Amino acid sequence: MKTIHYILLYIGAACALTSCDSGDIAEKVYTVDEKGYTVRMTAQVRGISEWDGTDYTLAVAGFTADSKFAQVQRAVPATLDDDAPLSITLSNLSDDIATVELALTNSLRKRIITLATINMSDYRDYGTHDTIRLDLGTIDVGQTGVLQMGVFDRACIQCHGANGRSAAGLTLTKGNAYAALVDVPSTRREGYMRVESGNAEASLLHLILREGGEDLLSHNHTEILSSQFKSNLEEVSAFIDQWIRHLKPQPQE
Ligand code: HEC
Structure with missing residues (x-):
């Protein structure tokens, strides 16, 4: 199993500058949870436009352990230029999210193929407001x-x-x-x-x-x-x- 080891933990720094504790961050997604986790995936991608007009979407997506369907996802924009820097953040992730993945999903948000995985259980013990970061470098995400x-x-x-x-x-x-x-x-x-x-x-x-x-x-x-x-x-x-x-x-x- 090939995992990617570029994960860094940023403890507290973001909270010193923003009002993490105020509850302002609880807007949409799906669970308002003061223990919510934030995951930021960065990369430079090539070939994303090849998904335009298909049933598939490349997305940063959060999955529970027992469902093939993403509970929350943000798509990599298919209009992004090759090698343009990409940064996608999922926030307010609740405890039942087991993995955050760079994954190809279909129109029902069902997982088709996983390209990179963060196991959230590796981070649960580090406190409540750390941003978990995964930098994937330059990756070819065409078909x-x-x-x-x-x-x-x-x-x-x-x-x-x-x-x-x-x-x-x-x-x-x-x-x-x-x-x-x-x-x-x-x-x-x-x-x-x-x-x-x-x-x-x-x-x-x-x-x-x-x-x-x-x-x-x-x-x-x-x-x-x-x-x-x-x-x-x-x-x-x-x-x-x-x-x-x-x-x-x-x-x-
Ligand atoms: C455990 C080793 C092993 C793995 C893993 C493996 N292969 Fe193979 N593959 C072989 C062997 C051995 C042959 C030759 C079989 C024969 O001579 O009949 C072969 C033959 C092939 C052929 C036929 C090549 C030809 O010229 O006809 C294809 C296509 C192929 N593999 C694709 C794949 C793909 C795709 C995967 C991954 C999903 C894969 N293989 C994983 C051992 C493996």
Whole structure:
């Protein structure tokens, strides 16, 4: 599990300047709670405009432990220029928020894929008004970037690219996955492309990850995916399919 370790705690500083104790901060969101937590996520993002006009939103979102639906979320504006600084704050987070995530959500605010996570239980003991900060640096949050961070980095590169291992000669590390997959013939199943742009159902990637595809390769990839994404398997599979469908065949140079 890859977590990001840029978390800093700012104790008290913000409260000295503003009236944290007055209750003024309790405006909207969902719970007015004087123990509310504040989380600020910062990053420089690229590719956010690729979500414009889709069913998906990239958002900083708070989830309880037992629901797939965000209790509170703020979207990364799809109009943000590449590399423009981004800062999103969620405040008045109540104790039942278990995680704050940079996540792709759908129009019902259901979690599709998580890119970064703050476990709120790590911070509960530090007092009431600390701002929990997570800086993600520069990240590619376009469609391929989200697939990379949310799926390949988490579930695939241990066999496909990290530590010099590339099972089936397939490298799925950052910056390599697209060229290794898209419109590249399978080395294992004749007649298939690893990914056929625009056509999910014909793509080997789709077939090996879904139920019924267990025996297509010597390695059961359906099991790999389902063991990594226990609570959002369906959403991740649907996302991969929509990623394949959004690809346009490239003109040959
Ligand atoms: C535990 C190791 C392991 C993991 C994790 C793994 N793979 Fe594989 N993968 C393999 C092996 C081994 C093969 C070759 C299987 C064969 O020869 O039949 C393979 C083959 C493939 C192929 C077919 C390549 C071709 O040329 O036909 C694709 C596509 C693929 N993997 C995608 C993925 C994706 C996507 C993930 C993450 C969701 C993933 N793999 C995770 C071991 C792994």
